[in-house]
Amino acid sequence: MRWVTYDGGDGARVGIVDGESVRGLAPGTTLLDLLTRGELAEAGDGARRDPAEVRALADVRLRAPLPRPPSVRDSLGFLDHLRGCYAALGRPTELSEAWFQTPAFYFANVGSILGPHDDVPVPPGCTLFDFELEVAAVIGRGGRDLHPDTAADHIAGYTMFNDWSARDIQMRDMAQGIGMGKSKDSASTLGPAVETDADPETPLSVTLNGEELARGALTGMDWTFGEMVAYASRGCDLVPGDVICSGTVPRGCLLEHVDTPDVAKARWLEPGDVVSLRGFGGETRQTVVPGAPLVPLRSGF
Numbered sequence: 167m168r169w170v171t172y173d174g175g176d177g178a179r180v181g182i183v184d185g186e187s188v189r190g191l192a193p194g195t196t197l198l199d200l201l202t203r204g205e206l207a208e209a210g211d212g213a214r215r216d217p218a219e220v221r222a223l224a225d226v227r228l229r230a231p232l233p234r235p236p237s238v239r240d241s242l243g244f245l246d247h248l249r250g251c252y253a254a255l256g257r258p259t260e261l262s263e264a265w266f267q268t269p270a271f272y273f274a275n276v277g278s279i280l281g282p283h284d285d286v287p288v289p290p291g292c293t294l295f296d297f298e299l300e301v302a303a304v305i306g307r308g309g310r311d312l313h314p315d316t317a318a319d320h321i322a323g324y325t326m327f328n329d330w331s332a333r334d335i336q337m338r339d340m341a342q343g344i345g346m347g348k349s350k351d352s353a354s355t356l357g358p359a360v361e362t363d364a365d366p367e368t369p370l371s372v373t374l375n376g377e378e379l380a381r382g383a384l385t386g387m388d389w390t391f392g393e394m395v396a397y398a399s400r401g402c403d404l405v406p407g408d409v410i411c412s413g414t415v416p417r418g419c420l421l422e423h424v425d426t427p428d429v430a431k432a433r434w435l436e437p438g439d440v441v442s443l444r445g446f447g448g449e450t451r452q453t454v455v456p457g458a459p460l461v462p463l464r465s466g467f
Contacts, residue, residue, distance in 0.1 A: 167210045168359035168447055169197055169323065171233065171281075172226040174219075178233070182213045183359055183448075188226060189217035197231050197360065201306050201322055201406035206362070229281040230356040231325055231447075232304065235409045238274040238354065240300070240329055241394045242413040243387040250422035255429065269389035269397050272346040274329070274354050274411075282357030282450035286330060287457035288437065289352040291467070294333035295435040295454065299372040299380055299418030299443055302327035303391050304360050305408040312399040318392035320404065323362035324446040326370075327411045328355035333421055333434070338467075352457075356409070359447030370445040372418050374435075379423065382415035 168183040172190070180197050181190035191213055200206045242248060242265070249259040264270075280286060288295050306322025329350065336349030371381045384391070394410055417423070424432040435441070439454045 167362045169206070169210070169231055169362065170357075170359045171197060171229040171231050172221075173229060174221050174226040178229055181217065182210055183223065184214070186223050188221050188223055189213040190219040190221065192218045198235070198407045201304070204307070204406075206306060206322060210362075227281075228283060228358045230279045231358075231360045232356060232407055232409065233279055234276050235279070235304075235356075236276070236405050236407050238276055238279075238302075238409040238411065239271040239398050240274050240327075240350075240411040240413065241269045241271040241389065243269060243389040243391075243394060244382075244413050244416050245388040246386075246416040247414040247418070247422065250416055254421055254424035256427065269394045271394070271398065272350065275351050278351065278353050280353050280355045280452070282326070282355060282448075282452070284355070284452060285455045286353050286355075286441075286452050287455050288435070289332045289335065289348070290458050291460035292332035292335055292457070293434065294430065296331045296333050296420045297372065297374075297435065297441045298329035298331060298414040299370060299382075300327040300329055300414055301325070301370065301384060301412040301446055302356055303395065303410045303412075305395070305404050305410065306406055308403060308405045310399055310403045311401065312396045312404075314390070314393045314396040316392070317395035317399065318390070320395060321391060322406075323360040324364045325356055325358070325360045326443045326445050326447060326450055327409075328441070328443055328450060328452070329411065329414065330354065331419070333429075355443075355450055355452065357447065357450055361447045364446050368445055370415050371443070372415075373442045373444075375440055380415055380417040382418065384412065386416070387412065
């Protein structure tokens with residue numbers, strides 16, 4: 167079953183994709199409501215039998231399935247992504263033991279979630295703008311201190327996640343030593359649909375202006391979703407609607423394709439570029455657009 171949040175011109179509604187149409191639920195229902203009440207399967211059966219409306223997919227605009235999740239944790243499940251970034255920056259690719267002890271993550275900004283076809287503004291002051299090919303797991307059943315062998319049972323479904331990244335700002339974030347900040351603050355894409363009966367071997371890919379740059383699958387992860395969900399729940403409550411992301415599929419960002427010692431001269435995103443992710447729930451397709459101008463602080467940045 168593929169769950170979407172869509173707008174047919176009279177406000178956002180939730181429904182399931184059925185071929186080339188959407189079978190919608192009554193107005194006012196959200197995917198987060200259904201997850202919180204534990205009614206996702208029942209509501210899906212109802213939408214199949216007796217939908218409140220049926221619309222052609224071509225006639226609606228898909229929004230983020232969860233426009234504002236309770237939380238978004240972006241993990242680093244593919245260690246080859248980190249090795250690829252280190253290599254591009256001319257750093258040694260041998261990873262410290264810490265990366266093999268726990269699956270690292272940072273909290274993304276739930277207030278900057280974009281839909282699968284929304285335009286993506288370049289962050290103010292950014293000249294090294296990048297995308298990242300990722301998968302998001304949506305928590306359907308909450309829990310705390312979950313066991314890694316059973317934690318994946320708490321996942322309701324999967325969708326695509328684009329971790330838009332301001333690489334030049336990221337370099338300053340990392341130099342300050344407290345983790346990701348403004349470099350990951352401006353945009354994160356969820357969608358197009360949350361797939362509840364997903365195949366873990368689903369092919370994942372990203373294209374830039376129609377050219378495929380990377381391909382992979384969840385089967386190549388160093389940390390499983392079960393382990394990442396269990397770690398995220400350690401000492402704290404996960405709730406329905408929380409989002410846990412896979413980290414970048416190796417080669418699934420422009421940084422890993424840098425082939426010049428001068429990183430600033432490498433290929434980075436600019437207005438007019440079109441980025442598409444394909445995998446769980448379908449395909450995203452987004453255009454990069456100019457962002458707001460930088461308003462300097464007293465330091466000039």
